[in-house]
Amino acid sequence: MSSETAALKVSNLSVSYGNVVAVHDATFTVAEGEACAITGPNGNGKSSILMGVTGMVRRRGTVEIFGTPAKNGDVRWAARHGLTLVPERRQLYPDLSAADNIILGCYAWTRSISKARKSGPFGKAIELFPELKPHLKQAAGTLSGGQQQMVAIARGLASDPKILAVDEPCLGLAEAIAKRVYDVLASIHEQGTTLIVVEEAPKRALTLCNRRVEVRNGMAGTP
C-alpha cells in the first residue's frame, strides 16, 4: 500500500481462550497515518485481535510496531512503543476521578505525577475535551456514557500514542454523542496519529477510515 514502514504489522495472529479459538491466523498491516476500520459481526474476534496485538492476552504469531517485534503479553511495552488501546466498554476506574483516570494513561511512560501533570500528552488530552473540564474532579463511575468514553479516549491519548486502537467507541451512546466522539477521533487522526477503529457496522467507521479489515469467524480479510 505505502512504501514507508508500516506502523503496525500483524502476521499469522492467533488468539485462543482455552480451547476456543477467537482469532485464527489474522494477517494485516496498518500504514503510518492511516485510519483503519476493523469490522464484522460481534463474537467474531475483532476485539480479540486488538487484545492480542496490544498484549492484553497471549497470542501466537508476530506483531511489529514500527518495525520492532512486540513482546508477547506486555501491554506496557506496546504502550511505550506507541500503541495504546481504548478498550471496549471503556474499562475506567469508577471510584477514581476523571482526572486521575486520564493521568493514569501517563503511567506508560513515567512514574512521577508532577512530570505527568506538566506533560504535553496529558495537557493535549485534557484540552481535546473541553466539555470534561467541569467534571474532572468527579468520580468516573458517575459520569454519563459519552463522558466516560471521552475519559477513556483521553486516557489513551495521555500515554502519547502514535497508534491509537479504539474498540467500539460508540457503544450505547446516543447519535449526537457518537458523532462528537467521531469528530474527536477525526481530529486526533488529523494531528498525525494512526487510528484503528473497531466497529460492528462499517457505516460509521467508514466516514473516518480510509481502509477496512473485515473479520469473520476469527479470520481477517480485506473486502
Next chain:
Amino acid sequence: MKFGNLVIAGIVTGSIYATFAVCVSVWYRVSNILNLAVGDFAMAGALGVDNLYRVKGLPLPAAIAATLVVIAVFAYLYDQVVLRIAQDGPRRAEGIVVTFFFTFALSFFIDGVAKMLFGTDVHAAPALWAGQSLAFAGLHLERAGLLVLACAVIIGGAFWLYIRYTLGGKALEACGENPVGARIAGIDTRRYRRLIFVGTAVIAAVFGIVESPITGYTYLSGATISLTGFLAAAYGGFRKPGRALLAGLFIGILEALLGGYVSAEYGDTVLYAILAALVLAWPRGLGFESAVSG
C-alpha cells in the same frame, strides 16, 4: 469514667483491627486473595524481636530491623514461589481454593515455625516506651496503646498520601478498581500484588512489635488477630479499605463495651452473635454481593 476508659481501650484495639482490615482489603483488591496470615506476621514480628533481643542479646534496634528484614524477604519469596504458581501458572486454581486456602496454609506454616523457634510460652517484644500508663482526668491509656494509635495514624496517613499524591498510588487504586483497565494502562498488577503483600506483612509485624507488650503473644496468637482483621474487612465488603477501617474501629469499641457492661465472660460470644446477625440481615448493604461477583 468507666465508659470513657472502655472507649479508649476499644479505640486502641479497634485501630489494630482497622489497620489489619485495611491490609486485608487493599491486598484483596489487587490479588483477589484474602490474606488470612496477616496476624501471623504480627505474631512473628513480636516473638522474633523478643527472641533476638532477650535470648540472643542483640540491641533492640538491630533486633527490630533484623526481624522486619527476615519477614519481608520471606513474604517476597512466598509471592515469587507459591502465589506465582498458584495464580499465574498453567494449572491455575480457581475460586475458594485460591481465595482462602493458600494463605490459610501459610498461616499454619508460620505458626508452626514460630512454635519451633520460640516455643509455646507467652512472650512479648520489650516495651518501646516503658513506664506507667498515662492518666488524664480519670482516663487511662497505656503507653504502648498510644504508640499503637500513633503507628496506625502514621501508617494510615502515609498510605493515604501515597494514594492521593503519587502516580504509583493511583495505579494501585486502579488495580483494585478495575484490573483489566489497569493492565490496559500498562500497570503491572502482579507487581502490585507483590508490593502490597510484602508491605502489609511488614506493617503487620510492626504492629505486633508495638502492641505485644499490652497483651503478650504465643505462637497461636496470630490466627485470632487475622480473624478479627478478616471480619472487619468483611464488613467493609472486602474491597473498600475505608469502610474496613471504620468497621475495625467499630468492632474494637463494641468489644470493649460488651466486655465492660454486658459480661466479661460472654462478651465475645455476644459480639460475634451481633456480627453474624448483621451479615445475615444486611448482606447487600455490607457489600457482600459485589465482593462475591467481583
Next chain:
Amino acid sequence: MMMPVLSAAPRARSLGPAALVVLVGAVIVLLYGQQYTGSVFVLSACYAIVTAGMAVQLGFSQQIAFSQSVFMGVGAYGVAMLNTHFNIPVLAATPIVMIGAALAALLLGSVVTRASGLALAVATLMLPLIAVGYVSSAAFLGGAVGAPLTGTLWPSSSTATIAVGGGLVVIVLLGVTMFVTSRILSSDIGLELFVLGVDERTAAAMGVRTPRRKLELFVLGCVFATLGGAVYAGTQQFVPETLVDPTAELALLIMLFIGGRRSILGAVVGALVIQYLQGASNWISVNILVVEGLLLTVVLLVDPEGLAGIVNTGLARLRARRGAAAPSGLPSGGLPSAGLPSAGLPSGEAGGPQAPSSEAGGPQTSYVAATGAGRGGADSAGRGPGAGAVSVAADGAGASATPLLECRGIGKEYGGLNVLHDVTLALPGRGLFGLCGPNGAGKSTLLNVIGGSVPPTRGQVLLHGEDITRKPPHERFYQGISRTFQAVHLVKGRTVLDNVAVSCLASHTSGIVTRIARSRLDEARDKAAQALRDLGMQRLADREVSSLTLENQRMVELARALAPGPRLLLLDEPASGLSEEQRRRLADLLRDLGNRTCVLLVEHDLDLVAEVSQRIFVLSGGRLVFDGGPSDFRSSPVVNSLLVGL
C-alpha cells in the same frame, strides 16, 4: 478430575470404597485396636466421618459454611451430658443427639443459608467463635477443662473389648457415612448439587430449588459432624474444649483440602493422613503445623483437587497410555465434530452404551422424540406415558387463542440507567423469533427477565395468560421455559449425558434423604440419552464435557435445554464462536425446532437470524424499534442503519 465413585452404576460404585474402608479398617482395629496406633486410627476415623459430610457440602456444592467443628462439639458434648448426667449409654445417646442436632441445624440453617458465597462463609465463621466463647465459660460443660464421660461407645468390663468394640463401631459408622454420601452424590440430587457448585444462577435456570438444596446440604453436613463428634466422645471418653475451637474448624478444612474436596474417599484419606501424622509422636507431630502448612501448599499447587485429584490424574494418564498401546476400544479422539442430523431424519444407530433398543420404545420421552416420527406427529408424540412432568409440547396447539408468552411494558433500570424501556411483545406457541440489536441494547436483559433471573422494574411477563413476573427461575422452568447461556455453563468433570440429564431430573420436588434409598438418576439419563439421540449426538454421551469443542459444548447446552421438552426455548447467542459450516448446521436445527415449539433467539449473526426466523424484533437502547418478517427486516432502513451500517 472426579473420583471414579461418581460415574455409572451408582449402587455398586458407592458400596465399593465404603466396603473397602470397612474391611481394611476392621482388620486394623482387630490387629492394633489395643495399641496406640489403633487408637490413633479410630480417632482419625471419627474425623473422617465429619470430613466425608464436608466433601458433599463444601467440595461439591461450593457452599462454604464453617459449622462443622461446632456440630462436632454438639455431638460430643451432647453425648457426654446425656451419658454423665442421665446415665444413657453412648450408643443410645448418639441417635438422640443426632436428631436434636438435625433440628437445631434446620433452624440455624433456615436463617444462615439465605446468605450465599462470602456472606455465608463470614456468617458461619462466627459460629465457632460463639461456640468457643460459650463453652469455655459454661461450667456445666466443664468449661476450659472439658467434659469427661462415664460410659464408653462399646460398654464392657474389659478395656480390650472397649477399645476393639468401640473401634469397630466407628469403622462401621464411617462405612455407612461413606455409603450414604456417595449414594447422594451419585443420585439425581447429587447431580443437582454439582450444578449448584457451578453457580446458583445456572442451577435455578435448570429447575434446581436452590434455597431448599442449600438448607438440606447444611443439615446433612451438620448431622455427619454430630455423628463424628458423638463417636469421638464415646471412644475418647473425654471432650476437650478445643474441639469447638476455630482452629479445630481449620484443621477439618485442611484434612478435606489435602485429601481432595471433591472426593468422599479423598476426604476420608485426608482425615486419616493428618490425624495419623498428628498422632505419630515424633518430630512431625511436634511440628504438625509446619507439616500441615507445607503439605496443603504443595498439594494445592500440584492439584487444586488434592490427593484424590493427583491420584486420579495419574490413573487417567496411566489409562491413556495403556489405551494408546492397545487401540481396540472406543474411538478415543476421532469423534465426529458435531454430527447434527439433517432435520427430520431418524437417527440411525442405537448409539452409546446407555441406549438399549429403545428406538422401538418410541414416544417415551418428550417432544424431541418426534424427530423420528416426523413433524406432523409432534403433538401426539409429546404425550407419551413417560413424559410426566414435562408433557408440554401439546399445549402449543392452542396458541392461537392466548399467546404463549407476553411481555407487557417491561422496563428495567440498573442504577439509574434504563436498560429496557417499555418493551411489549407476544409470541405464539410455535415458531422461531429472532431478537437482534447492537451491543448493550438490552437483549440479554430481556432474556433474563423472561427467564426469571432478573426482576423487571416495571411491566409484566405472562406465560399462557398467567402472570409469572414474580416467579423464581426454577418455577418458570417447570412451566416450560428453558434456556441456554451466552457463555457455556456446563458441569465440568461430568459426562455429556449427565450434563443433559440435569434438566430431566424428576427430583426437584423431593428431598435428599429419599435418594439414599433409590436414585432416579437413571430415568433422567434415559431421557437425556433420548434427547442426545434426537440431536444425533449419542456418540458424545460418555465424553467429559470440557474435552469437547466449543460447538459441541454449545450443542450440549442446547440438548440440555431441549431435553425436558420446553414450551418456550430461550437461546442466547448460540452461534457465537461457531464457524460458517457449523452455523449452517445450527440453522437447519433451529428451523426444525421452530416447527415444534416457540424459540426466542438472541443472535448477532443477521444472516442466520433472517434465514431461520419468521419474525424478528430489534432492540436499540432498550426500546423495541423494529418488529416484522425477515424480508421487511432486510429492507428496513432502521435495521440497516443500526445493524448493517450501510
